[in-house]
Amino acid sequence: MVNVYQSLLGIYGDRGNAMVLAERARRRGAEVTEHVAEPGAPVPDDADIYVLGGGEDGAQTAAVRALAADGVLSRAVERGAVVFGVCAGYQILGETFTVGHDNDEREGLGLLNAHTVRRDPRAVGEIVTRRRGVSGNDALITGFENHGGQTRLSAGTEPLADVIEGIGNGDGTEGAVKGTVYGTYPHGPVLARNPALADELITVATGVELTPLLIPSIVTLRAERLEGHLGR
Secondary structure, eight states, X not given: OEEETTTTSOBTTTTHHHHHHHHHHHTXXXXXXXXXXXXXXXOOSSOSEEEEOBOOHHHHHHHHHHHHHHOHHHHHHHTTOEEEEXXXXXXXXXXXXXXXXXXXXXXXXXXXXXXXXEEEEEEEEEEEEEETTOOSGGGEEEEEEEEEEEEEEOTTOBOSEEEEESOTTTTSEEOEEETTEEEEOOBSOXXXXXXXXXXXXXXXXXXXXXXXXXXXXXXXXHHHHHHHHHOO
């Protein structure tokens, strides 16, 4: 498992997503190797999961340039690895995104059919969404969004979820999925708040159906967030 460019894409505690994935896999008996890849050093080419977090405009631009030159994430997707991006990490997985008040366009990695432009006002606050294709309580995803992007998806890429409360992509949907590539806006870390989504990523990456894993503190955290927003 690789935490990609933590020094550039690591604000809002998003490094916790890789920690959650590793711990949930280990508790099922898996051997997990964690690697933090930084600019200037090769990103491992043989990982099962790559995790990208949030970052400011300058860091986001630096990250996408380095990753495009490296090409490792494109190769990873071709061999079936999971790539999971949050906020700025989500935006750079698309085809284009903009930075600054002048909406200066940057090329993304093209792993998602998505285009992001600046939106006003900035989306800041709790968000609750419903994961598409999932039933019951596990379908509900909570987190904290803090972004100035409006993301439009096109053919070949589907929304991750539909918004119940909050902004998300800006059109009633949130996030994106294309094959083994996932993008989402919420921080939290989002995988700590939403264990079913974390387990989905592990299953997609490994092809192994996971046994249930009950962690009381996570159950309590999730119940608190859902109670606060949905009264359930």
